Amino acid sequence: MDSIVQHFRKEEQPFIETAFGWVREVEDTYAPKLTGFLDPREQFIVETIVNNAGLSYDAYGGFLKPERERLLIYPDYYEPETDDYQVALFSINYPAKFVTLEHRDILGSLMSLGIDRSKFGDIRLQDDIAQFAVVDELKDYLAANFNSIGKSKVRIEQLDSSVALIDSMESWTEELYTISSLRLDAVVAAIMNSPRQKAVTLVQNDKVKVNHTVRNQPAFELNELDSLSVRGAGRFKILSIEGRTRKDKIRVLIGVLE
Known part of the structure; x- marks a missing residue:
């Protein structure tokens, strides 16, 4: 562990220890381990530790070219499927004629519900369409409680595979x-x-x-x-x-x- 830790910042050590715990769990149980949504830097740290341990990993964030993704760490016998990542995608219905939503508005409203940042992934906006990714375990909670952004009433709807997802507009x-x-x-x-x-x-x-x-x-x-x-x-x-x-x-x- 010390040989890996020295390559990262001191403030990143708590996350590094968490990642080592995930790897040890896979080694001990010989079963896959799913993380929360990680940002690119966190993904890099986990990937470094997993590669050093000789295990495998893959990532999924729901959207095409996502920034935040859930990583699945697994032993060599395992073949992951999309359902293993337990990601739910939602659209936000809001009065677009009267309200302009920004990324920070949606992010702030989600976190005001007491949800940790690792529980939801990318938030995407295009014209009057808004979509976001969240861990599957919270979909019912959000459906019941995520009903406003600022002073605006909103309604969320889970997306199925037939709905077009917002592509990243970043270049x-x-x-x-x-x-x-x-x-x-x-x-x-x-x-x-x-x-x-x-x-x-x-x-x-x-x-x-x-x-x-x-x-x-x-x-x-x-x-x-x-x-x-x-x-x-x-x-x-x-x-x-x-x-x-x-x-x-x-x-x-x-x-x-x-």
Whole structure:
């Protein structure tokens, strides 16, 4: 475990220990283990641990190209099926003529019901259509209790396979950057093509999020599959670390949301 932990952040250790627990459960019971919905960074951590243990895994989030997915960890004899992931998909019916919904509105309303973020996956919006994924065990609870977003009354309806799902409208381009370090201020300065001090100011003024959490420490170290959002500049992903140059600079492949 120590050899793996050293490659991740100290603050990620509780999640790493949880992931090790999942792996040990599969090894002890020789049966599959299903996780909640994980973000890309959490998926990367679990995948690293599972690969090191010699087990198998697969992921499913309900939508095409989902960001948040449930991982199924299983021994080599097992062949997973879609039903194993226990994902339910819902649409939200709301007065679209009078109300404009945003991702944060739906997210906030779901969490106000006391639901942990790991219990639901992607939230997708297109025109006046809204859809989201949730663990199957909560579908009846949501049907009975998820009836408002802000001041607007809503009604949810579980989707079947005949309903068209909202495709991801996000389009990413890949750009290779050469930077001095993986410090947050250095990466922000590079992707914004701005002076380092301006990046420091943005970070210290709570203008930068890493994995959806505000980070105001310029020295915060980034890693593979971290997502970034810089207020006024857009969203980015650390896709891979490509190695070092002869001058010991770091090559980083970064996804940029168009």
